[in-house]
Amino acid sequence: MSRDLDAARDLAADLAVQAGRLQIERRDTLRMGAPKAHANDVVSDVDIASERLIVDAIHDAWPGDATQAEEGHGRAGASGWTWIIDPLDGTRNYVSRTGPWSVCIALYEGDRPRMAVVHDPAANETFSAIDGGGALLNGEPIAASSGPPLAEALIGISFQPNPKTKERAGRVLRELLPLSGDIRRIPAALNLVYQAAGRLDGGLALDTKLWDIAAGALIAREAGVTLGGHGPDYSTELTIGAGQSLWPELSARVRAADV
Structure with missing residues (x-):
């Protein structure tokens, strides 16, 4: 089944902006729910309301499509198209007012990402991409950074704050911090789109979920970021990104430390 990807991007961008506006308006009155997978995996009523806003509009526009959404509003579909949604990537930052967060929407045809939007509500920035466009x-x-040497590079790191992954991130940080220009910890989607915009020279994400990286990864790749993991393809277990000249050194260092 063919799909007008420009129309899909327009809808996704509009929904992401609407969700971002809701998040800003309700920030002072949000209510926290019970933690999910672990004590640091937090969720608020704003996450859930944002997801419902996005999912309901997508189902109205394309009722045959499937959705995978972080807060549980997913459903099966018969069209071969799947929307991957993280309504609020960086909830801990959002709740604590200590850093950026984003709204992430990606559209897959089968297993292939075809369209992506990442919206930063606080900065009013909308990153987007269409496969091949x-x-x-x-x-x-x-476009991605041309890639300075690692000793001058600004590297982003993202990881799930559960005990096992924090230990893993600690090993990688011990390797990279003395060797790199500097490091920033930010949510996975913004890590990837900041690489796409050349703000970060490279980055890595550990133990994410597909909705954390699906949109950002397509945008990064379309901007010229080289992506991979322990093999030639990135995964939710490990995503490494960098400009072409930085990629060999950064990926080798991360892979050596992540054992």
């Missing part, structure tokens, strides 16, 4: 920020083309 390049990456955009607020409608203007963006």
